[in-house]
Amino acid sequence: MKALGYRCSVCGDEYDLDQATYTCPTDGGNLDVVLDYSAISAKVAPHNITASNDFSIWRYAPLLPVEDPGFVGTPLRSVGWTPMFSPGRLSQRLGLENLWLKDDGRNPTASFKDRASAVVVARAKEIGAETVATASTGNAGAALAGMAAAAGQPAVILAPKSAPPAKVAQLLIFGALVILVDGTYDQAFDLTLEASEAFGWYCRNTGYNPFTVEGKKTAAYEICEQLTLSLGHPNRKADQWRSPDSVFVSVGDGNIITGLHKGFSDLAALGWIDRLPRLIGVQSEGSAAVYNAFRAGEKTIRPVRADTIADSISVDLPRDGLRALRAVRDTGGEYLAVTDDEILAAIVTLGREAAVFAEPAGAAAYAGLAKAAAADLVRPEEQVVVLVTGSGLKDVRAAMQAAGQAVVIEPTLEALHRELKRVGKV
Numbered sequence: 001m002k003a004l005g006y007r008c009s010v011c012g013d014e015y016d017l018d019q020a021t022y023t024c025p026t027d028g029g030n031l032d033v034v035l036d037y038s039a040i041s042a043k044v045a046p047h048n049i050t051a052s053n054d055f056s057i058w059r060y061a062p063l064l065p066v067e068d069p070g071f072v073g074t075p076l077r078s079v080g081w082t083p084m085f086s087p088g089r090l091s092q093r094l095g096l097e098n099l100w101l102k103d104d105g106r107n108p109t110a111s112f113k114d115r116a117s118a119v120v121v122a123r124a125k126e127i128g129a130e131t132v133a134t135a136s137t138g139n140a141g142a143a144l145a146g147m148a149a150a151a152g153q154p155a156v157i158l159a160p161k162s163a164p165p166a167k168v169a170q171l172l173i174f175g176a177l178v179i180l181v182d183g184t185y186d187q188a189f190d191l192t193l194e195a196s197e198a199f200g201w202y203c204r205n206t207g208y209n210p211f212t213v214e215g216k217k218t219a220a221y222e223i224c225e226q227l228t229l230s231l232g233h234p235n236r237k238a239d240q241w242r243s244p245d246s247v248f249v250s251v252g253d254g255n256i257i258t259g260l261h262k263g264f265s266d267l268a269a270l271g272w273i274d275r276l277p278r279l280i281g282v283q284s285e286g287s288a289a290v291y292n293a294f295r296a297g298e299k300t301i302r303p304v305r306a307d308t309i310a311d312s313i314s315v316d317l318p319r320d321g322l323r324a325l326r327a328v329r330d331t332g333g334e335y336l337a338v339t340d341d342e343i344l345a346a347i348v349t350l351g352r353e354a355a356v357f358a359e360p361a362g363a364a365a366y367a368g369l370a371k372a373a374a375a376d377l378v379r380p381e382e383q384v385v386v387l388v389t390g391s392g393l394k395d396v397r398a399a400m401q402a403a404g405q406a407v408v409i410e411p412t413l414e415a416l417h418r419e420l421k422r423v424g425k426v
């Protein structure tokens, strides 16, 4: 499905697809991709999608502004359609009757970022770009490197040298040209913009390339379709999907929450859902630029000096901050901030009570829900979705910090008995 064009999220000016590549030529604002909803409606309805045998983001191809990239059978085709389930013990613990976890750590490169990178690689193919490039705290790069490897496309990734080793290993294994910068993610971001311009690379940078949101929005589609598969159609219309009441998601640059907003808005515009869920953005207290602006009622984002264990949401100046504010204001949502200790505790709780292993940024959304539930910010009967955005295998050091070390004993029954006694198991 070809898009109608772009609309600037700041000035509202519209552009044809060939009039802009990244941001608004006038004010540098982020561009929203404008879809032709009546053309989509004329072609597909929810039941057509639900009948699809493609269990990936590509089942939503009629709602995506890129041509089908091919590469059938490769990891590029297995992005998305991640499990969403109701974790019984966790629901009880929080006193919530309708809690859902969606585990996006189960993507090919183990984070939500695969959704964006798959669509950007499809777009690169469509416009004949030779090399794709991105700045990344780790996951966006791993996703682009992985998707580019699937498509046989050269990739260049710039990441801060502090990125967790597992993420750097992924970049190297997928064969990208990996450059670690002795600086912050924000510095890597600016350098990638300059380098893309200088060397003619197609730049995937988050909150810069308009197509990342078009990939990330597929999570919203899945939430509504999967909720409907679990609970049945809403009463009013048989060929409509359900929308949850609220969705909790961690926020760094603000591109994921913007993608969710776009996805739910697409479905509402098509009449496939009745209303948008409240979007609840969760930031780390150590990297809370969007939260600060929301709380102060400001229209601009002031940079912070980010310092948090959740490296994937450690951002001085969120590159999609304004749209991230819009997503929450438009949906009657909320911004919350959580401490590193709350994030570490959330990693442990998700593992023990729901069998989901999350990296710190992936667990932050749950930490936010725990806080919201304790403060009665969610109703017990609400349909609540928590997005887990990345796998715990991405950052084993943080996991060990959360879980503690394992004991070492002599390999004898006697030593084992002593240890079991110490921990009260015999």
Ligand SMILES: *Cc1c(COP(=O)(O)O)cnc(C)c1O
Residues within 6 Å of the ligand: 111, 112, 113, 139, 140, 206, 250, 251, 252, 253, 254, 255, 256, 257, 312, 313, 359, 361, 362, 389, 390, 391
């Ligand atoms: C990138 C990322 C986020 C935050 O997404 P933004 O678009 O930067 O707000 C959250 N969790 C994980 C695991 C990520 O990789």
Ligand SMILES: [Zn+2]
Residues within 6 Å of the ligand: 008, 009, 010, 011, 012, 013, 024, 025, 026, 027, 028, 029
């Ligand atoms: Zn503009």
